[in-house]
């Protein structure tokens with residue numbers, strides 16, 4: 001089972017490279033007892049969305065950092081670009097750690113890609129469009145016998161049946177960030193290590209992001225209404241969903257300058273002053289260095 005992406009539709013991809021919309025009917029049924037039972041989960045390549053991680057770490061009762069350590073591997077979605085996270089297979093193999101003879105042990109909280117299979121979500125965004133548009137493609141892998149089952153339904157109905165709608169809503173902000181970064185391309189340049197770390201923490205390590213949002217330096221700079229701030233610091237599902245959505249806004253602001261979170265003016269002034277002082281210091285040091293070099297050259301000339 002793999003997570004296809006619009007940029008990866010190679011010639012021999014199992015993804016049928018035909019984009020369709022939600023009204024398209026598919027013939028498919030996955031059921032216990034089918035001859036290929038668990039074949040898809042025995043060889044995984046599954047990208048996780050931030051909401052997938054949120055749901056799984058809650059299910060397993062783990063902090064996000066622990067979850068990432070035990071069940072995930074980081075990867076680069078594009079060279080020097082954006083960090084992504086995949087499910088880590090069982091040690092020494094390719095099978096999913098959650099696979100059991102009875103099926104998926106985290107079924108109610110399984111990731112988006114597992115819910116969608118054998119449909120692939122293709123998020124598209126034109127350079128001049130603010131919102132993304134969804135299209136779908138069908139994945140047909142030889143080992144999967146579900147395509148021969150006598151059941152036909154619309155992709156939209158399949159999405160509802162598989163509980164994908166909520167997952168898509170919760171993951172939309174993240175997909176938009178990824179698309180925005182991809183479409184801004186090399187003109188914006190390689191993101192700094194710091195901004196990549198910020199992206200990783202905010203999207204995937206939610207418990208660390210919560211601690212950051214609750215920290216003194218954050219509260220000194222960002223003017224988040226108290227009720228909104230408190231609502232996202234709790235440990236209920238709703239609180240963590242709010243925190244994640246806030247995280248997407250925070251990243252749009254810090255990475256792309258889209259200001260939707262108010263700042264405390266005093267802190268902004270203090271930061272500007274700090275930046276000015278740093279620039280002046282750097283200028284002064286450069287001038288001093290130049291003067292020293294000129295002095296050294298003059299001495300050489302006298303000799």
Ligand code: SF4
Pocket residue numbers: 001040041044046096097098099100103104105106107110111114
């Ligand atoms: S999370 Fe569940 S459905 Fe997804 S690959 Fe693992 S066992 Fe299969």
Ligand code: SF4
Pocket residue numbers: 029030031034036037038039040041117143144145146147
């Ligand atoms: S029908 Fe397809 S999705 Fe279902 S168990 Fe078989 S390989 Fe997996």
